[in-house]
Amino acid sequence: MAKLGFVVSEFNRDITYQMELLGREHAQFLGADVAAVVYVPGVFDMPIAVKKMLCREDIDAVVTIGCVIQGETAHDEVVVNHAARKLMDLSLECNKPVTLGITGPKMSRADAQKRVDYSKRAVEAAVKLLQRLGGD
Numbered sequence: 001m002a003k004l005g006f007v008v009s010e011f012n013r014d015i016t017y018q019m020e021l022l023g024r025e026h027a028q029f030l031g032a033d034v035a036a037v038v039y040v041p042g043v044f045d046m047p048i049a050v051k052k053m054l055c056r057e058d059i060d061a062v063v064t065i066g067c068v069i070q071g072e073t074a075h076d077e078v079v080v081n082h083a084a085r086k087l088m089d090l091s092l093e094c095n096k097p098v099t100l101g102i103t104g105p106k107m108s109r110a111d112a113q114k115r116v117d118y119s120k121r122a123v124e125a126a127v128k129l130l131q132r133l134g135g136d
């Protein structure tokens, strides 16, 4: 059974709450275990939490869940672009899948609501990568 870790952003929690529930349901549907969940303040804060999870022997892959909504500046792009890049680097560094269940940037609250199922995609991608690539 795939053992997944979830790293979930508390920012825009009304949206990430729905994303987390959908992700948990989908993991159960696919026969994967959500072995650990860590909540972080926002998407930008995810990499350190993901890194710690990737170091755990009881975690095979990490699923990130977050939502970055556009404000008046390019802050949303800074948050998502840097986090996404670091998450990819960590995956390669630690040799375990890290999947992107983060919506945004350039997104309104309505756009975010339409995209809550990105968390399901991230769970599915993690399970598929583990099946196809195997463990260490």
Ligand SMILES: Nc1c(NC[C@H](O)[C@H](O)[C@H](O)CO)[nH]c(=O)[nH]c1=O
Pocket (backbone or CB within 6 Å): 009, 011, 012, 041, 042, 043, 044, 045, 066, 067, 068, 069, 070, 076, 079
């Ligand atoms: N604006 C959003 C943020 N911003 C907060 C940052 O992610 C971070 O927590 C802060 O800069 C402290 O390091 N985070 C989101 O997840 N979503 C947003 O829309």
Ligand SMILES: CC(=O)C(O)COP(=O)(O)O
Pocket (backbone or CB within 6 Å): 068, 069, 070, 071, 072, 073, 074, 075, 076, 077, 079
């Ligand atoms: C990325 C955000 O949602 C955010 O709160 C930043 O907003 P702003 O660009 O107006 O500072």
